[in-house]
Amino acid sequence: MLGEREYIEALRTHPLYRAFRVDKITLFLLTKSLQDYLQGQKTPLQTLLEQDKDALLNKALKLHRALSQITGLKAFVIPTQARVGGGVQMGALESFGVQLQANIDCKALYHALYKRGVAGVVRSDCVVLDVYALFEKDMRALVCCVQEVLENFYKGFSCSNPS
Structure with a gap:
């Protein structure tokens, strides 16, 4: 055409x-x-779509190890199903994620992370971070963001984007 x-x-x-x-x-x-x-x-999307289950599990385990070092946070690797966005509904893609449990309201944690550009989901009163669309180069920034958000909550401040 x-x-x-x-x-x-x-x-x-x-x-x-x-x-x-x-x-x-x-x-x-x-x-x-x-x-x-x-x-x-390959485009970044092609690279992500070609990940196999072992690569996703290894990425989730790496994120889990890093997040487990944060005081006041419990992290668990769980199976998830990722979806490709953009208005095209494909079938669910097998993936893994890291479930976060902290001593704060999960919806407050979700919103604080979302304000920082972290797209998780709330599932079973926990925030889940799926690793399907996570690039290795962004993992450290993600861990630092989660740590900063939790530190702000524990200090009694609300998290907002720095201006």
């Missing part, structure tokens, strides 16, 4: 065309992604 005049013209008359209008940035990103793909380079 790419570059075929008759198909492109037909798409322009469709009512959804206005809702999904492609701009120059989108075209640039699509072009770059296709060029990288043709040159054999």
Whole structure:
């Protein structure tokens, strides 16, 4: 369909065309992604989607070891199911996560982490951090964020983004 005049013209008359209008940035990103793909380079999403169960478990164990060093926090590795976002519903992907238990309300912990850019889920009165979309290079920052949030709670302060 790419570059075929008759198909492109037909798409322009469709009512959804206005809702999904492609701009120059989108075209640039699509072009770059296709060029990288043709040159054999993987996108970060491809790298994440190609993880096997052993790699995910090892990543969860590594995160667990680091989080277990934080005072006042209990961490447990648990099986999870990750989902790919972006409006496309694929089946659930087997994964692992680290369940966090602290002496504070789990929803307060969830919201404090969320304000810092950490996307976890609340499950069984605990915050769970799934490792499926966690890059190794970001693990230290994640651990530091959890530690800072808990330290702020234990000092009696609410966590907010630094300005």
